[in-house]
Amino acid sequence: MGAPTIPAFVRGETVWDDPVAFGGTGEACAFRAPDPVALLDRLPLTDPLRMRDLAEVTTSDVVDYLAELGPRLRLSVNGFLREALEHSTAWSDMTPPVLAACYEQLPSLFTPEAVRAVAEGTVGSRFLDGWQEVASPGGGTAAVRAVGARAVHIIAGNNPIIAAITIIRNALVRGDAVIKTPANDPLTAVAVARTMAETAPGHPLTRHLAVAYWKGGGAAVEDRLYQPGNIDKIVAWGGLASVRHVTRYIQPGVELVTLDPKLSATIVGAEAFADEASMAETARLAAVDVGALNQLGCFNARVVHVVTGLDAAGLERAERWGELLHREILRLPAAVSTPARWFDPELRASLRALRTSPDWYRVIGGHDDEGAVVVSRVAEPVDFHTALSGRVANVVPVASPRDALKAMNAYTQTVGVYPESLKRRLRDLLPLYGVQRLVSLGYATRFRPDVPQDAMEPVRRMVKWIVDESCSPGDVHPLGHLDRRAEPWGRS
Amino acid sequence: MITGPDVRLFADDPMEFFGGSRHAMHTMPPHDLAALQLAALRLRFAELRDRLPVLRAMADEQGIDGITRLDDAAPLLFPHTIYKSYPASLLLEGRFDRLTTWLSRLVTVDLSGLDVSGCDSIDGWLDLLDGRTELRLAHSSGTSGTMSFIPHTREQYTRLYDIVRLEVLPGPERSGERLDVVWPGFRTGRSGIDRHAAAMAERIAGSPDRFHSAHPGPLSADVMFLAARLRAAAARGEAGRMEIPATLRERRAEFEEAQRAAAAGMGRYVEELAERLAGRRVVSLSLWATYHEMATAGLARGIEGVFAPDSVIFPGGGAKGTALPADWARGVERFAGVPALRYCYAMAEVIALNLICPRGRYHIEPWVVLYVLDPDTGAPLPREGTRTGRAAFFDLLADVCWGGFVSGDEVTVDWSPCGCGRTTPHLATDIGRYSDRRGDDKITCAATPEALNDALDFLNGALL
Numbered sequence: 001m002g003a004p005t006i007p008a009f010v011r012g013e014t015v016w017d018d019p020v021a022f023g024g025t026g027e028a029c030a031f032r033a034p035d036p037v038a039l040l041d042r043l044p045l046t047d048p049l050r051m052r053d054l055a056e057v058t059t060s061d062v063v064d065y066l067a068e069l070g071p072r073l074r075l076s077v078n079g080f081l082r083e084a085l086e087h088s089t090a091w092s093d094m095t096p097p098v099l100a101a102c103y104e105q106l107p108s109l110f111t112p113e114a115v116r117a118v119a120e121g122t123v124g125s126r127f128l129d130g131w132q133e134v135a136s137p138g139g140g141t142a143a144v145r146a147v148g149a150r151a152v153h154i155i156a157g158n159n160p161i162i163a164a165i166t167i168i169r170n171a172l173v174r175g176d177a178v179i180k181t182p183a184n185d186p187l188t189a190v191a192v193a194r195t196m197a198e199t200a201p202g203h204p205l206t207r208h209l210a211v212a213y214w215k216g217g218g219a220a221v222e223d224r225l226y227q228p229g230n231i232d233k234i235v236a237w238g239g240l241a242s243v244r245h246v247t248r249y250i251q252p253g254v255e256l257v258t259l260d261p262k263l264s265a266t267i268v269g270a271e272a273f274a275d276e277a278s279m280a281e282t283a284r285l286a287a288v289d290v291g292a293l294n295q296l297g298c299f300n301a302r303v304v305h306v307v308t309g310l311d312a313a314g315l316e317r318a319e320r321w322g323e324l325l326h327r328e329i330l331r332l333p334a335a336v337s338t339p340a341r342w343f344d345p346e347l348r349a350s351l352r353a354l355r356t357s358p359d360w361y362r363v364i365g366g367h368d369d370e371g372a373v374v375v376s377r378v379a380e381p382v383d384f385h386t387a388l389s390g391r392v393a394n395v396v397p398v399a400s401p402r403d404a405l406k407a408m409n410a411y412t413q414t415v416g417v418y419p420e421s422l423k424r425r426l427r428d429l430l431p432l433y434g435v436q437r438l439v440s441l442g443y444a445t446r447f448r449p450d451v452p453q454d455a456m457e458p459v460r461r462m463v464k465w466i467v468d469e470s471c472s473p474g475d476v477h478p479l480g481h482l483d484r485r486a487e488p489w490g491r492s
Numbered sequence: 493m494i495t496g497p498d499v500r501l502f503a504d505d506p507m508e509f510f511g512g513s514r515h516a517m518h519t520m521p522p523h524d525l526a527a528l529q530l531a532a533l534r535l536r537f538a539e540l541r542d543r544l545p546v547l548r549a550m551a552d553e554q555g556i557d558g559i560t561r562l563d564d565a566a567p568l569l570f571p572h573t574i575y576k577s578y579p580a581s582l583l584l585e586g587r588f589d590r591l592t593t594w595l596s597r598l599v600t601v602d603l604s605g606l607d608v609s610g611c612d613s614i615d616g617w618l619d620l621l622d623g624r625t626e627l628r629l630a631h632s633s634g635t636s637g638t639m640s641f642i643p644h645t646r647e648q649y650t651r652l653y654d655i656v657r658l659e660v661l662p663g664p665e666r667s668g669e670r671l672d673v674v675w676p677g678f679r680t681g682r683s684g685i686d687r688h689a690a691a692m693a694e695r696i697a698g699s700p701d702r703f704h705s706a707h708p709g710p711l712s713a714d715v716m717f718l719a720a721r722l723r724a725a726a727a728r729g730e731a732g733r734m735e736i737p738a739t740l741r742e743r744r745a746e747f748e749e750a751q752r753a754a755a756a757g758m759g760r761y762v763e764e765l766a767e768r769l770a771g772r773r774v775v776s777l778s779l780w781a782t783y784h785e786m787a788t789a790g791l792a793r794g795i796e797g798v799f800a801p802d803s804v805i806f807p808g809g810g811a812k813g814t815a816l817p818a819d820w821a822r823g824v825e826r827f828a829g830v831p832a833l834r835y836c837y838a839m840a841e842v843i844a845l846n847l848i849c850p851r852g853r854y855h856i857e858p859w860v861v862l863y864v865l866d867p868d869t870g871a872p873l874p875r876e877g878t879r880t881g882r883a884a885f886f887d888l889l890a891d892v893c894w895g896g897f898v899s900g901d902e903v904t905v906d907w908s909p910c911g912c913g914r915t916t917p918h919l920a921t922d923i924g925r926y927s928d929r930r931g932d933d934k935i936t937c938a939a940t941p942e943a944l945n946d947a948l949d950f951l952n953g954a955l956l
Contacts, residue, residue, distance in 0.1 A: 023933070093934070158936035184934035216933045238935035261938055298937040345868055345882075346927070349571030349898065356549040357577040359594070378579045383638040410729030434729060 004087045005032040006186050008212040009193035010042045012201060022213060023091060023183045030091045031186055036214035036221045043210050044230035045150050045176045053204040054148050054174040059125035062171050062205065063112045069199050070110025073164075073192065075103045080191035084160070091184050093158065093341055098294050101335035102160050106192075109164055109449070119172050121450030122459035128173065131468060138481075140471035146463035148174035148208075149232040152225065154216065154246070156237035156259075157185030158296040165449050166235075167192050167209065173463045176208040178231070182238075186213045217245035228253030235259070235462065257461045259454050262413030262436070263386060264289075264444060266304040267404045269422040273308055273317050282418050283321055285442030287328030289416045290393045291337035291371065292445040299414045299437075299444045302388040303381045305404035308397045315377055318397040319362055322375040326365045329373075329391050340390035343369035347392060350384045366392065379403055386411075401426060408433035413454065416444040431455075494531055503532040503888045506859045507655050514658050517858050518914035522907070525916070526562065526875070529861045532888045534559050537568075540894055545597040546574065547894045566863055566872040569884045569896035572841065574598070575640035576632070583639060583717070586737070588617045591641075599643050600892045601625050612739040614639070614713040618682050626892070630684045630840045631713050634720035639713070642684070643893040648843045649687060651889060653695035655857075656845065659834075660696065660775050660804045670698035672769055674776035674799075676761065676786050679703075681711030684840025685809070688777055696775050704769065706761040706786075709749060714740055758789035762827075766795045773800040776828075777836075779809040784820040787827035797829035806845065808836040810923060837919060841897040842885045846919075851911045853918035861886040862917050864905050865898065867926055875917075880904040882926060883919075900926050 008015045018038050023030030036043075045051065075081055081103050088099050108114060119125045123146045126132045131143035153166050163185065170177040179189045189211045196206045214221040226234065226249035234250075235257045236243045243258055250256050266289060272282035289301035306321060308314040329337070351372055354361040361382070366372025371391030374382055379398045385407075388394060398404050401422055408415070412434050417423035418441035427438050436455040439446075471478075479486040502509040510516040520528075537559050541547055547568065551557070554567045578594040581587075588608040596603045606624060611617040614631070621627050628649060632640035661669050673692050680689055689705070697703040718740060725734045778786075783805070790796065805828055807821070817823075821833055836845040837854040844857040856862045863884040864873045873879040883903040887895035902924040909915045 091934075154935065156935040156937045158938060162937070182933060182935035184936070216935070237937055259937065261936065263938060296936065296938060300938070342868070345870060346900075348870070350573045352550070352553075353571050353573040353577045355553055356546040356574065356597075357594070358549070360577075360579050376579070378581060380579050380581050383576065383580055383636060384573065 003029050003031050003090065004083075004187075006213065007190060007194075008034045008036075008039055008210070009190050009197070010039065010210045010212075012197050012207045012209075014190075014194055014197065015039065022186075022215065030183065031087070031213075033186065033213040036212055036218070039212055040221065040224050043178050043212060044225060045208070046230055048150065051148060051150075051174075051176055051208070054176075054208060057174055057204055058129045059116075059119050059172070062119075062174075063115050065200060065203060065205050066110045066115050066168060066171060067112045069192075069196060070107040072195050072199055073106045073110065075100065078191070078195060080194050081106070081188070084187035084191045087187065088185075089341075091157075091186060093184060093296055094294055095338040095341050097334040097338055098336065099160065102293070103188075105161065106164050109161070109168060114449075115168065115172070117450040118168065118459070122457060123173065123463060128463075136469075139476040140469060142470070143468045145466050145468075146173065146460075147466050148176065149462060149464045150176040150178075150230070151233040151235055151462060152178045152180060152231050154180045154234065154236040154238070154243075155182060155185075155189065157182035157188075159293060160185055160188040161447065162237065163189035164192055167196075168449070169459050169462060170209065171205045173459060174205075174208075175462055177210070178225070179209070179211045180216070181211060181213045183213075183215075219245075222246075222249065226254065232464065233257060233462065235458065255461075257458055259458060261411075262298040262454070263302055263411055264299050264414035264416070265404070265407065265412060266301040266416040266441065266444075267401055267422065267426070268304060268306045268321075268418050268441065269401060270307040271419050271422075272306070273321065279317075279321055280324060282441060283324035284328045285418065286325055286393075286416070287332060288336070288442045289444040290325070291329045291332045291391045294337055294340060295389055295391050297445060299447070301393060301416055301444055303385050303394045303396055303407060305396050305398050305401075305407065307399070307401055307404075309399050310379060310397055314397055314399075315375075318395055319364075319375050322362070322364050322373040322395040325393060325395065326371065326373040329371045329393075330365075337391065339368075339370045343390045344387065347384065347387050347389060350382070350387070351392070354382065381407055405429065405433050408435050410434040413437060414439055414444050416441045494528055499528065499531040499535055502528055503535060503859070504891065505651065506857075506889070507651065507658070510858075512658065512664070514655075514662070517655075518855055518916045520858065520915060522909070522915050522917075525858055529858075529886075529888065530559070530562050532859075533562065533565055533861060533886060536888065536891070536895065537565070539891075540600065543600045544894055546570075562861060562863075562875070563872045565861075565886060565896060566865065566870070566884070568894075569863065569886065569898045570894060571898050572640065572900065575642045575841075576636070576638040578638075580638045583614065584737075586612055586739070591617065595629075595641065595643065598893055599627060601627055613743075614717060615710075618713060622682075628687055629682065630687045631682055631716075632840065633683065634717040635724075637721070637724055639717050642841050644687070644843060644890070645892055648889050649691035650695065652843050652845070653688075653691040656692075657695060659847065670702055671696055672702045672704060672772055672774045673697040674765065674769070674774045675703060675705040676758065676776070676778050676782050677705060678707045678709060678711035679705035682713055683711065683716070685777075685779065686711055687840075692775070692777065704765065704774075706758065709746075712743075712746070714743070758786045759793070762786060762790040762793065762795055762798075766790070766798050770798060771800055772803075774803045775806075776804070777806040777808065780807045780811055780816060780820065781809075783807050783824045783833075784816050787820075787823040790827040791823060796826050798827060799829050801830055803828060803830050805830055805833050806836045806847075807833050808838045808845070835921065837923065839899060841899070842887045842895075843889055844887065848921070849910060849912040849914055849918065851918075852921060853906070853910055853912070854921065855910070855914050855916045855918045856885075858916060859888045861888065862905065864903065867902065870898070876907050878904065878906045883923075902926055 005019050015034050018035040019032035020035045021029035127146040131145045134142050136142050155162050181189050193211050200206050233255045237259045272278050306318050308317040351366050355363045360377050362375045364373040373393050375395045381396050382394050414437040415435050416439050473489045477489050559565050582591050588611040592603050626645045628644050628646050630642045673696050693703040835848040838845050844860045846854045864879045864881040867882045873881050883901045884898040904920040905917050907917050910918045
């Protein structure tokens, strides 16, 4: 199969012009896409007045629009998405069955209930649809409205849901989006956009979207695109990898919103080891956190702290639980998890090294790159814990849940906890160590777009918050906030 | 016809085996050399398999009982992580007894009688090992959060520099001759490159006054480890949680001195070299970036053409991610006054310099078996033609530890004889790091070690 050509999408129109080769190594390229430099004149919305049409669109309109779009994003009826899936092996680190399951999830994000939950859980439709009066303790009145902004979205490609979420968010905030697709998923955003053009050609939400690929850091594109005349915001996933080049362009008038790369962990309390049934159940739940989506997400579990104690009996429990965990990872259905497409040779080498160090580590499985569990025999993660991937977990025995906190830092996103009572005890403490999200064991990979993300509210930062303040000399003295002894305001 | 004693001599003392001839070392017919290497590798495997628990564990795991072809040893080449396969807390908590036990699984040297109860620092532990055993551990920079300790012996370094002597002082009539050594670093140390300082001082300079280092003091392993940990902790937002061990706090003055020396740069040093060694023939070994720094400091002071034109400058280590100007080597040549540099392809894990030839190719020394592996599967690529893959080595000189090692380098080898006349396998000079390769513009929400290192670099850049 030759390298596919991927169109760009420019404000309702699918563009195939001037394809150039991208990605891949050596002679073979991963895909072809329109020369981004040739698109530059049409990608950004240089005249912000052209966003006037979006002011007429209400949240209900957005809900209706997306509700009509959703069913057309079913893999069984959508040729664009099927094409994205067929070509995914050219660029994705995910395996086809797992990727297919992700695509099958897409329609559920577009249902009226789901979209309303995001609207109300983030900005609130009353701010998006009109001017919202707010309390004015000092007299006068004020109203606030969330107005769409022009943003470049540098999205991550480890899960196609990210492309869909970005399009939903942009529609909800009535923004104007230029999506820069990543080399590991150059097609999903285009596929959704083309479906929008088929569903509602000419609709303002369709016309305020552009999708293109260019190589991140390419100055020929970015020098010209990242200017205050073209955009108001840059929303960048993937931290320094994508932001390093962007920081040059940050200036008054261009705001940067970063969704940093993170890693996640797990704390399994002593209750899990009270009896065989609890051990089996918690291993099964933890396997989902480790293995779902092939452990490519930031929310996947990697280091699993188990409160077994470090005496001989405790280490024995930790190892036995590690064996259960390994078995449960292998039992995950193929739609949820498969052996990795590309198993990191460095990680394979690290596992080989630890197999020779039985005093400190026990390596369970991993001989066939199917996934592995490394059980530490001391209360510390392996030194390569940031490289855990391909369904490899590190089980670390600790004497108390507090001992697990030492391993948490500014790079920790999610911590899955068992049982609930322990989670409640830890939830005021963990954020001090950098943790951003606590979740019940087994649900780490269940992404909710309606709640804050990465310890902030990205959707609230995608809009411009405009205020309209009203006063009259009859109720608020014009000099009153400056001069408390001002003469009474009278007509002169 | 290879005999048992031949093989033993080849493995233990290649200089003697090749009659003290560099030419002989690099012109053996490739087929004969491969046969000799296989015999020596079999000898090492037979002798070490049951005496090195780590090797035995790996051989058992892979089901390898014997070696009949060079490729059979490929699954037994150690990943670099073997040399740090201990919990980091052992180092942080100064558990040198347990570190010694860990080390004893990697070497045949009997460490059971070694009393480490007096060791309260990495330097102290390495001191003790240097003083009481033939082992000379080379430590890493510790930037990964753990320090690697790579076992070598004093004998290995000595043998290497006896061979390097042949490069710089060929011919038996010059065996008593000594040369000035220019060492643009700390005078002593135990990192991969600094281990070479002692051997050069002894085998080439011969006396302390002919060994000219940029800094008089030792480079402390504890300081390197602490500095690496501080940077990593700052990047993770944990700097406030770092505890500096009391034993290190007490050595503050020593560290400050080291820091001053490092910060002072090369200015004073290049002036001293120009005064003391003008027109003299010297030998020098260092990193590319260090030479660039040295030459920049010299040329900025109008100092150039310092040494005799037949001086030998060995730059090694590559650019290591630093952005050197394209013509950095011209600056070094101009400053030193030599027509060309003698690049070497060396690393802490393998005791060899693998020097460049006039055709611009790195020739692998005959006592080192080169493997070029498929970068993803680790399977050895055929030992013929031109191949690109991950470089791995078996250092046949290693007799108390296992000489097999897999590097992170992407190399292109040509197994056919070189235009320079040498028949040993030779590498192109553009050597890459696999860690820099993958995921070009692949953006993910999950942090990778590379991303964390980037953050570290970014932060360091911001602090400087």
